Amino acid sequence: MQVLLLLGSINMFLSVVLGAFGAHALKKRLSPEMAAIYQTAVQYQIAHALGLILMAILAHTAIPSALVITAGWFLFAGILLFCGSLYxxxxxxxxxxxxxxxxxxxxxxxGWALLTAAAVQV
Incomplete structure (x- = not known):
């Protein structure tokens, strides 16, 4: 689905921007503990943005299932809640x-469980 691809691409862009911001502008401002939390947010955002892109591709080609699209929306919610709260x-x-x-x-x-269920149904 194009929306998942758009959300994945935007989140990849943002994760690169936020990662660079954290590595440079925040380097001296964050304690080591808070810098590690920030880095965790960046890593999870990258991983799940790639997941969104994967789900967009799967929904369009290999597994055209409502489960895949729903899984993507759960990944997006996870990015907002998990990564957002850590930032x-x-x-x-x-x-x-x-x-x-x-x-x-x-x-x-x-999200990942729904993708698994979609894969099993194929």
């Missing part, structure tokens, strides 16, 4: 955001 946590130190992070992680797991 904000690392930049602000707001520990309360830690409650949102696992919800994003659950979204990632649901």
């Amino acid at each position: 904000v946590l690392s930049l602000t130190g707001m520990k309360k955001l830690g409650a949102i992070t696992p919800i994003g992680g659950l979204c990632f797991l649901i």
